[in-house]
Amino acid sequence: MTRYDGERTFAALPPVRGRGSVRTWWGRAWLAALEGTALDAGQLKAGRGLARAGAVGAVSVRPGRITAVVRDRDGTAHRADVLLQELSGEQWDRFLAMAVERAGHVAALLDREMPTHLVEDAELAGVELLPGLGDLEPECDCGAWDHCGHTAALCYQVARLLDRDPFVLLLMRGRGERALLDALQARGDASAGPAVRPEGVDAAEAYAAGDILPSLPDVPALPTEPGIPPSLDTETAPGAGIDPRALEFLAGRTAAQAHRMLAEALGEGHGPRPGEPEPTVARDAVRLAAGDPGRAAADRLADGSGRGREGLAVAVRAWRHGGPEALDVLDGEWTPDAGSLARARAALEAAWDEDERPALRARANRWTVVGACVQLRLGRDGRWWPYRKERGRWVPAGGAARDPATALASAERAFGQ
Structure with a gap:
């Protein structure tokens, strides 16, 4: 997931199997707004199938609009947009005033939860957070005037994102997470009055009691695989000299390397394996090239490694047979x-x-x-x-x-x- 001021871009989600891909009540409420409005049930079914098959690309979320490229089963790509009305400044003021009075609402959002009483209290303050029937307006370059399979697929995908993070909905309504939390902090400071000295424990007393502190928790379980790398596929043009695809590849390989090092640290102790050659810039170039970075990045790695294209190809072959030890045998x-x-x-x-x-x-x-x-x-x-x-x-x-x-x-x- 990539953040910009007023925009968040989420990497494409993997295909999903089985039933019940949307688990939360607010995610299902989002889908109810879609399914209660679309006129063609066949398009909804098609969109649901595309979303579950992983045909929706990176999703860009910004105030009033969500966007993604959706591919048909024949590979044809379409840009799909869904529009949602932003809250007015006055509505945001009412929402912030309500949230400051009920600190539990903010705590729930920070836990990535949207309890029903938060939505109900917002409604009492005249603020509709969740979309209603007709609130999700579709736009697609396929030419459909109502929700088509592409905009429906986008909505189904966003429902999965909402499951994970309700701040996605608030960004569509006009306020990103950072801006919203800053505004809540400012209102809380203004209503708190004079500063009060916080309660606490003297540092010397805390240090003296060190021998009675509880033991550290157990080491958490190692994830089965590296996390999904971020997507830089946004409408924001990259800066001069920046290759987004190369950065995405580098982030993915870094996550894989970090996962490997963590597995070694938890299972075999810290540091490299016994006898493993020390890492160098030239050796790391081979490691990255072994991850199939694409032609442009591979050419840069060939130049940076000092091996040239053919030499790097031979080094990559060695790496794939045995990692740094095999590369040491090739070179030394x-x-x-x-x-x-x-x-x-x-x-x-x-x-x-x-x-x-x-x-x-x-x-x-x-x-x-x-x-x-x-x-x-x-x-x-x-x-x-x-x-x-x-x-x-x-x-x-x-x-x-x-x-x-x-x-x-x-x-x-x-x-x-």
């Missing part, structure tokens, strides 16, 4: 010490019978099969990595294996030998 050549060399030779001798053992030519940690474009590289952890020569360049051919024969076989399978 090292000479094993006497102990490591003896273990490597013993592993090579044990991997094949004497009459089947391939002839190998050794250089540093690299053993090349004589007469073939196949190579084994020894990692610092004692594992073997298969390589194959393509167009004069050694490229990774598979993941690492403890057994050199297994690694060699994976190289041969990868290239159809």
Whole structure:
């Protein structure tokens, strides 16, 4: 979700299966305003299907209007808008006065709840928060004069957003969350009178009582997957030199990396895995490129990594086989010490019978099969990595294996030998 002054943009929601995708009473009240107004039940059914199938793109919410691109099942894109009357300045004044008198209403909103008594008290103050029949006005470039499948899909999608955050409705009515809270704070300060010294505990007493404080809560459960990255698909033009798609990709990859690091911290202790190479800018460029960032961003990563397009493609292949350890084997050549060399030779001798053992030519940690474009590289952890020569360049051919024969076989399978 992306915020601008007076506008919020929500990333496209994933498809939904089963019944009851809208859970809250205010979300269902929003849909009642749609379903009680639309003249064609078939269009409502079509819109509900499009929304549940994930055909609604990022939703832009601003005072008086919601907007999204909705794709038909054949892929045709349509811009859909739904308009809702903003509250007047006088109506907002009445709402704020009512909310200041009843602090529970503000607390409920901050908990992303819209209790029925809040809506009822607003109605008594002459303020209609939820839309009624005929209040949701459709506009769509498909040319329909009433609610079509595209505007209906947008409304069904917004109902899911309202489930999560009723401030979305208040923004449509004319006030964003920050502006509304600031206005409530200003009214509360004005009505509070002279400042009163807050009650509390002396700092020295609190420190002295440290040994009787309760223990920290348990570590929360790790989310099963990274969060949904923000969407920058808005009508606001980006600043000079800013690529919104590249920023969206970077945010998504950062979330995935943070999720991985958190999983390691909770399961294996803080910091990188034992033996994992230290991160660098060049290595991070390969990690990002492995996430398929698109042609433009990939070209920038190729330049920034110093590898060029072909070199980055080879590095990405290595990364996908084994992450930073595989990249270290691709880039680094090292000479094993006497102990490591003896273990490597013993592993090579044990991997094949004497009459089947391939002839190998050794250089540093690299053993090349004589007469073939196949190579084994020894990692610092004692594992073997298969390589194959393509167009004069050694490229990774598979993941690492403890057994050199297994690694060699994976190289041969990868290239159809």
